[in-house]
Amino acid sequence: MAKQRKTSKVQGNRDLLRIASFILFDAAVFHEALSATHKHVESLRRRTKPLQSFLDTEWQKILAINYEPVFRLSRDILISFPSSQETEWMLGRVCDSALSAASSGVLLRHDFMGRVYHKLLLRTTGHYYATYYTSVPAATLLANLAVKSPHPTWKLDQFDDLAGFRVIDPACGSGTLLSATYMALKDAYILSRPEPLDLAGLHRALVTDVLHGWDVLDFAAHLTLTTLSLHSNRVSVREANVYTLPAGETGGAVRLGSLDRLIPQQELLGHGFTRSSVKKGLSGGREQEVPVEPYDLVIMNPPFRNLSTTLRHSLREFSEQRPCTAPRA
Amino acid sequence: MPTRTGKSGDHRFREEAINVLLGSLLAGRGLDANAETIKAGGRPDVLINLGGLKLVLEGRQSNLRNVLYDDAEARIDDGLADFSIAVLYPAGLESAADMTELKSNIEASQFDGAIFYINGAGIARKEFMHASLDELIQMINTVFRQRVQNDVVRQQVAQLEGTITEIVDRASKSDLFFDSDVLADRLKHALGMSDGEAKED
Numbered sequence: 001m002a003k004q005r006k007t008s009k010v011q012g013n014r015d016l017l018r019i020a021s022f023i024l025f026d027a028a029v030f031h032e033a034l035s036a037t038h039k040h041v042e043s044l045r046r047r048t049k050p051l052q053s054f055l056d057t058e059w060q061k062i063l064a065i066n067y068e069p070v071f072r073l074s075r076d077i078l079i080s081f082p083s084s085q086e087t088e089w090m091l092g093r094v095c096d097s098a099l100s101a102a103s104s105g106v107l108l109r110h111d112f113m114g115r116v117y118h119k120l121l122l123r124t125t126g127h128y129y130a131t132y133y134t135s136v137p138a139a140t141l142l143a144n145l146a147v148k149s150p151h152p153t154w155k156l157d158q159f160d161d162l163a164g165f166r167v168i169d170p171a172c173g174s175g176t177l178l179s180a181t182y183m184a185l186k187d188a189y190i191l192s193r194p195e196p197l198d199l200a201g202l203h204r205a206l207v208t209d210v211l212h213g214w215d216v217l218d219f220a221a222h223l224t225l226t227t228l229s230l231h232s233n234r235v236s237v238r239e240a241n242v243y244t245l246p247a248g249e250t251g252g253a254v255r256l257g258s259l260d261r262l263i264p265q266q267e268l269l270g271h272g273f274t275r276s277s278v279k280k281g282l283s284g285g286r287e288q289e290v291p292v293e294p295y296d297l298v299i300m301n302p303p304f305r306n307l308s309t310t311l312r313h314s315l316r317e318f319s320e321q322r323p324c325t326a327p328r329a
Numbered sequence: 330m331p332t333r334t335g336k337s338g339d340h341r342f343r344e345e346a347i348n349v350l351l352g353s354l355l356a357g358r359g360l361d362a363n364a365e366t367i368k369a370g371g372r373p374d375v376l377i378n379l380g381g382l383k384l385v386l387e388g389r390q391s392n393l394r395n396v397l398y399d400d401a402e403a404r405i406d407d408g409l410a411d412f413s414i415a416v417l418y419p420a421g422l423e424s425a426a427d428m429t430e431l432k433s434n435i436e437a438s439q440f441d442g443a444i445f446y447i448n449g450a451g452i453a454r455k456e457f458m459h460a461s462l463d464e465l466i467q468m469i470n471t472v473f474r475q476r477v478q479n480d481v482v483r484q485q486v487a488q489l490e491g492t493i494t495e496i497v498d499r500a501s502k503s504d505l506f507f508d509s510d511v512l513a514d515r516l517k518h519a520l521g522m523s524d525g526e527a528k529e530d
Contacts, residue, residue, distance in 0.1 A: 013506075013507045014500075014501060017497050019516075020520070023520075073519065081512065082512065086500065086503055086505045093492050094492070096492070101488075116490075219520050
């Protein structure tokens with residue numbers, strides 16, 4: 001029994017390190033992309049030792065200007081590691097991989113992170129969190145069908161109307177569906193032949209206003225932010241509407257992630273990635289009220305399976321009490 | 330044969346001007362590209378940055394097909410571009426009253442030509458005929474996606490997978506990272522993963 005526990009702990013630690021390494025890689029790729037457009041952000045090619053201090057300094061610079069949504073979690077992870085040769089070696093390998101990825105350039109515009117998430121991390125996290133990867137072609141098809149099918153009230157060919165459009169993926173994972181929706185909305189905008197063509201403004205509007213994502217995993221929400229932000233690394237974003245919602249038993253209460261949204265009187269709390277969010281003081285002061293808006297489009301790949309007995313029971317009770325109120329995803 | 334519609338004018342525009350205008354029209358129609366003119370081998374080309382990949386656009390009169398194809402292929406061979414597009418301009422396209430009319434003429438034209446790109450077997454050529462501007466964009470995007478999906482992404486995912494596995498294996502052997510629960514607890518906190526959640530089902 002003790003041996004079993006030890007094996008489980010070792011495997012758990014391996015999983016943690018796997019996820020942490022990936023988040024560091026994710027930030028390093030973004031860092032390198034930003035260094036091309038922000039002179040005072042040093043490229044990974046010019047990194048100095050100790051590497052942990054170098055990255056910490058550069059990421060603080062990036063955080064000071066902007067991109068808090070993307071770099072806050074990465075820096076938290078970076079400074080969690082002890083200062084040691086092993087850490088330096090690990091960060092060196094992460095930076096080498098990031099440089100290789102960034103130098104190919106094209107990775108910044110595609111769902112590379114999502115694919116890696118699928119290949120590397122699904123087996124790590126899927127068992128615990130019932131995560132299901134949405135393939136890029138399926139996401140593209142779904143987003144295009146949703147956005148480009150005629151709709152009586154949607155006007156997506158004018159910038160102001162588009163900026164007022166609201167989309168949510170209540171289980172956004174690595175952001176594949178939101179990323180595909182980004183592309184579909186961008187297509188709709190470009191095909192309307194706007195004069196002038198304001199792609200920078202469009203990017204800012206899509207990331208800070210239009211696209212909303214919720215997930216129960218911090219690092220999944222982080223990946224969503226990175227994926228969306230990397231659609232244009234030349235345009236900085238200060239705010240985003242991606243939140244991590246609690247799931248499971250916390251403080252004697254059972255939380256159901258985005259399903260909590262369906263309880264009319266319950267305030268929806270979660271972890272945001274925005275600088276100006278309102279802190280609510282729960283869970284170490286990290287939870288805040290998640291703003292809920294009327295959404296024009298809900299797009300998702302429902303993951304609500306493989307739940308614990310307690311959660312399954314709560315979910316059953318919940319659905320029995322509100323058989324008709326749950327909106328269809 | 331390439332065809333074009335639109336009125337002919339008094340001015341004859343140089344091929345380079347048509348190249349630049351065609352590049353900017355492609356960029357304005359969804360390629361999300363920064364079109365700029367570069368000097369390469371003594372003549373200007375149009376370089377389009379397409380999501381980090383470089384696309385060179387070469388255009389010539391339709392009677393210069395072989396020269397054009399050779400030049401377009403050479404751009405990849407020289408390392409100037411990741412892929413290139415050779416566009417044969419229909420006869421008379423260069424004649425227009427002004428830039429506005431030239432733009433209209435280009436928008437209304439159909440083009441023959443070829444896209445050159447690297448695949449596993451070297452430089453591949455994909456020819457097209459009677460393609461409108463929108464069809465040109467579709468073909469460029471198709472080649473772009475094929476390259477991204479089939480080559481670079483797979484390679485990079487494999488490389489990163491190797492790196493992360495290497496990191497995890499080395500950490501497991503050294504026990505340096507996890508000789509106590511401190512790091513694990515810090516990482517769990519940062520990642521929002523509590524013990525309770527990790528033990529579900």
